[in-house]
Amino acid sequence: MTPLSYKRNLLAVAIGGIAFYSHVANASSPYTLPLIGEAKPSVLTTQCEDMSLRLTANHTVITSVETIKKGTLTLGNNEIEAHCLVKGKMHERIGEVDGKPYSIGFELRLPKHWNGRFLHQGNGGLDGAVRTAEGALGGGPLTGALMQGFAVISSDAGHDRGLPTFAYDPQARLDYGYQAVAKLTPMAKGLISQVYGRQPDSSYFAGCSNGGRHAMVAATRYANDYDGILVGAPGYRLPLAAVASIAGAHVYASVPGTDKSNLESAFTLAERKTVSKAILAQCDALDGLKDDMVQDVKACQTTFNLHKDVPTCESERTGLCLTQPQKDAIATIFNGVTTSKGTPFYSAFPYDAGISNKDQLGWEYSAPIKRDSGAVAMIFNTPPVDLKGYSIRNFDGARFVWEANIDELVDRVNTVDGVYQETAMSFMAPPSPENMSTLRDRGGKIMVYHGVSDAIFSMEDTEKWYQALNEKNMGRADEFAQFYPIPGMGHCRGGQATDQFDMLTPLVAWVEKGEKPQQVVASARGEGNPGGVNDELPDSWSATRTRPLCPYPSTATYNGKGDIEKATSFACRMPAK
Template identity: 65%
Template sequence: MKGKFASHTLLATLVSSAFLTACSHSPSSTAQLSPAIPERLIQQCEAFADQLAYQNTSIFAVESIAKGDMSVAGKAIDEHCLVKGEMNRRVSPVDGKEYAIGFEIRLPKSWNGRLLYQANGGIDGTVRAAEGGFAGGPITNALYQGFAVISSDAGHDRPLPTFGYDPQARLDYGYQAVGSLTPMVKSLVAQVYGKAPDRSYFSGCSNGGRHAMVAATRYADEYDGFLVGAPGYRLPLAAVANIAGAKLYLSVPGTTEKDLSAAFTMQERKLVSTAVLQQCDALDGLKDGLIQDYNACQGVFDLDKNVPSCGAGRDGSCLTAEQKNVVAKVFDGPRLLNGERVYASFPYDAGISNQDQMNWEYSAPIKRDSGAVSMIFQTPPVDLKDLSIRNFNGPEFVFNADIDELVKKVYATDGDYQEASMSFMTPVNPEDMSLMRDRGGKIMVYHGVSDPIFSVQDTQDWYQALDQKNHGNAGQFAQFYPVPGMAHCRGGQSVDQFDMLTPLVNWVEKGEQPEQVIASARGDSNPGGANKELPSDWSETRTRPLCPFPTVATYDGHGDPEKAASFVCQ
């Protein structure tokens, strides 16, 4: 049946019943999982090229990748095997196009016994290099650490929303590609190394974070640890809210459909950013350009009182009454006619003047959200004469949209599209992660406080609901790390470079619960790439602790203000 894990009939002919017993991930009352055991691949990659097999799967190529052909932060990645293939090729009965789930798998010669599923961002449609990287400038990745890593296109081979006309492609994108690929990659790993992965992990940011959050509920019996970045786990509603925000910005006098930035210019954004910092920067004990206690900031900063109002024309030193009204509505979260929020509110943070903010609020509604909502998320999709993107008018869709109707459509179904996007794109009961919890699984979630498209408030609300569901004990298996100043997955006025995979592994396999994660800034000499939005008065190697919610990084009052050691999570 589509959407369920495929039968392991072929797998059973390839490995012993003892192996099947060993890889079974049935729920257990045991809270501690055993560590992975490394294995070395002795044979050459090309030697098993004709031996790999799994049902409904085609292997296109198996090749050796020499040490140093790939690197991360200037460090050579060891020799490994690259496997490319696809699953479930078919012809759509709706749009007549061919579809398949494309993938690549990288298998280290020196394997650490672990698998990582690399979930990708955007609307997928491309098989990205299976490296298993994470936020900001990379300092390491899963492949470098010795993981076997899989990456996929989630069931369509172009990053265009037109795949949304095929009902099965929608479901594959939402969650079923993961359901098909997971038993397949575990089988291939077993065929190559002689055993299945001892431990399996799932990681991604943005839509990849959504994939990870979905997997933590739908496939919690198949994965042991989940690293979730900026999870747009209610992505259809976030996209509709961004369209609603564009319509609000258009209402500011002097703004046109071709230039939404005229509603709230970069100069005006910097004005507000400065005002937010003036009110909130010192709440953590140090004025350093980072607002650690963003929740307290929302009660201290007042847009109307703390930002000058224009008496005459706009000159960048003030906001008009119309601007304040619109900005307040956007950050409070656009609402339906009945007063309910479409999605979530967004906190005021220093990053309101990040370039990322401009792109997501002014460009993305027309260039991204319009296509995703109209073709993938709503039921039925918009009527296009030949199902081609060239026939679609993004600005027309956005600026003529009835937001209440769009929300109804992302919850709708019909004869062809029998699962609504708010089902296939979202976790099942996200506040209930008891299956993962009971079998010893762990989840770590990070989210930029200045993320302009998926709100850190939405993620905080999820974590608090999870904690309530677990009677205040969610921290025993789940952690949420807000990243002050960080934009969407990376960048902004932030320390956005950190390794959260290593502490996740140590938590899952050794029971070492993280107390903090050290993050660093990315100056011009950073081997993982520079963050061009770093303030000039910051050290290029500034470090800070990322603290698990609800604790906040607070200055100790006497240490070096550029060093993480001078802060405590409290």
């Protein structure tokens, strides 16, 4: 590129930015964001095995290339078409601190009938395993990126076991947080170019939970590499959410009579069901219909009052009431845990009918000991706790949780020390997540969904992110970004919810054709569902109930007539001003 053309490009970007802000200030402006354009398909005629010797990439070892026949993989009742499976690893090395071998393991699936698109699949949890690169999201998914003809990559994010001990290696921390994506993306696109003779026409990133965090990071750090971002339940402030989970365990343990080895004794399933019924009694009809769902989540938070609407036990706990200490503990957690000085450090959680979901019990009672203890102690703690031989066998999660000082844990996610030169919040969180101007200005789009009853990553935290994004964009974030709260749904799936949906197809249509989604139809996974049955659905529901998922701040509202089990009887309406 010549200096003159470089200056012209800079000028074009600057003019585009000015035009955008002129546009958002004046809704009648004819200016529209750039359109990526529709991807073009290709057919792969070369045999997969014939490519094994000619596929190359820097710092990469291709370990195998094989043909996967049609039907070897299925999604629901659907057979995935024939494709090539490329396996490999990048940046092999020996860790300087722990002396263990590291690399970024991956698999890349390349369809025989390629739709011209690439999807990077962000995986959940602590990563540490190369999961099948099918690119399927949405409850029990019936479709996915690979099935639709995308080339799809999946990786272990730089370590080969899903244990937090990898984080004693400083580079493994950074790869897990954000650097593995930076290394995998050009490599994957390079291999795609070698196989099909051209780069992808459009590129997407998708994931839920930690995969949603990866997607949020991609939308900020790597916005020039991706055109569409699909984000589920984003743990985009994962270190603070994990500390909040441990703080929540401390709160539950403070309830008189609670057994620390069984935190459910602080707030039992029967008691949770009592609260769920109280929430439904106050909030179910706010959307115009009593259907065992709370669609108007925002209104419910001011309508429902834990202290007034749930009976207070006068003597013994019966499951039909709560003691005052129980109410105080629950309110503390749902209002958002704080430091010893009363400073909130993560987020409040919304009251929702899904408070009695299995997912709630698992994340609030088991996760602090079995999951968050190790993650906080080794990955997000700087420096990590001292372990002999860096072995998980030498770590007592329960002891760590009960001896933890929450103030210190909060401080340490923002600390550097010795060889650990990036804080946990630096390497895990997207930088300035409210600023997605790069993605916006090049025509990229982002769609985010979050279960209202998610007990580990708060839907309200995601709501605040979207509000900040909207403010940054002068009230017009919906030009390129949408946020979908899903009533009743737990973490990524499940609960008293219509949790089965395809959000990738509308994202592609928005990115490539400019067709902005007005809603996404979701279905319940009742008896006979090919994506797997959700056994938490209320008996009153049809097995095939559908509902519109509505872009925030609109909510699904009953039209006053029509089959209450069908999405067509509902409309997404904006709140009254």
